[in-house]
Amino acid sequence: MSEKIDYPVQLIQPDGARVHGSAYSAEVADIGPDELRGLYEDMVVLRRIDAEATALQRQGQLGIWAPSSGQEAAQIGSARALEPDDYVFTSYREHGLAYSRGVPPAQWPPLWRGAALANWDPAEFNLTNPAIVVGSQGLHATGYAMAAHLDGAEIAVMAYFGDGATSQGDISEALGFAAGWGVGVVFFCQNNHWAISEPVRLQSPFPLVARPGGFGIPGIAVDGNDVLGVLAVTRTAVRRAREGGGPTFIEAITYRMGPHTTADDPTRYRTGAEVEHWRARDPIDRLRRLLEREGAIDEEFTRRVDAAAGEAAGALRAGALAIPDPAPLTLFDHVYCGPHPLIDEEREQFSAYLGTLEEVRP
Structure with missing residues (x-):
């Protein structure tokens, strides 16, 4: 963890070509064609669910939704680095974690519909419900990881948050406590460049990954639109946590393609040129290009993925429409x-x- 790593870690270029010679390549040496196709399917399904939820909100069936389009690689890649007994604390945009941890899509809508205080039992999936209070989950994760350590549990605990949350005192307090006690928690920051309408450059004059160094916590920056890069660095961090090596901070540099929530209009504060710049770096397109380069994708597979995505979206819609008004x-x-x-x-x-x-x- 102390070695110098180029900023940011990248294993797949935007054109789908592999990056050779990275210190993190060994972490994903076991990822063959089948595993790559599995990652691709997860990301496509997640985007389709996200589109369905947005449509449901526009149709008045959900009160609000926080889109995750563009952040699929950051969420799926990191989620696939976890073991079932690891525990995850999320904010409100980590729908990919819910999918990866096995929460049925039909169970996602109650909170977003305004019909319940939660969507699922956290103990069933080792995954918390969406945290609306920005940054609070960092403290919750740190406390849970400390308690797990005292109980002798050899697990990793993940805390997900966005770039905006790094300006909250809760995250700083969590970093300080985790560093002081050597807590096995991984702080996973999805830097999607916008805290609602505030750009990250106004929140920090230097890279967010530099912040944890002030607490004595190692930081890793990764191309958050590169699913293999995210998987590799997260595997490194969670292994360190499980082995008692203490906390790690990961900055996944990605982009929020849609609005902050369905109550937001991003055209008021960002340009179309900026969106197009990041659209060319779409995480799903990037992985598809890699699969095409390596002859690991065909029409039969894409049809099967589309069918799985449609089924998951249908389950989400059915679950939303079946919820009675309280x-x-x-x-x-x-x-x-x-x-x-x-x-x-x-x-x-x-x-x-x-x-x-x-x-x-x-």
Whole structure:
């Protein structure tokens, strides 16, 4: 981890050609044609699900959605470096982690529809639900990793966040605690260049990967649109965590192709030329070009992938449409762990208001 690595790590060029001579090539020496096709399928399925969820929001079936288009390699590549007993703490854009950890797409919509406080049981998939409070999951992951270490569990814990979260005090506190206690947590920053409308250059005058060095934590920067590069560096980091080597910070340099959320209009703050520049570096196209170069893709395979993507998108849609709207008064459930006079008062007031409406009943 102390060796000098060129910035950023890259194993597949945008034109699909392999990069030879990288210190990280050995980490993915086991990735043959079948594994490459598997990574490609995962990325295509993820993008199709993302498009379906965006459409559902536009049709009024979801309240909001945080698109992940353009970040498939960063998410799928890192997810495939994990073991089932590793634990993952995400923000709100890591749909690829949900897919890779086996969460059925039909279980994704409740929170985004505004019908529930969570989508799945974290203990079932070793994956937290989307964290809306920016950066908070860094502290949660660090605490969990510390507890796992005290229990003698030889696992890695991943904390996912975006470039905007690095400006939050929570992430700095997590880095400081993890460094001081040698906690086996991997901080995975998806630098997609925009914290809503704020460009990363306004958040930091120097590369984000340089920040953890101030805490004594090694940092690795990787081309986040290169799925093999991401897989390689994440394997290095999670192995270090499992073996008691302490925390690692990964900066995956990628790009958010769509809006921050479906409530955002990115044309107000970024140019079409910028988007086209990154579209030429599309992670799915890059892997497809590699497969074509190596004769590992054909029409039968692409048809099978398209069918799998359509099936997953259909499951997401069916799951969203099957969710009943919650009764209005459930808004006051689980606000506190027990009864609270203010909540009781507000419930009574809201109930009285509902009683004045003809089509709504408590």
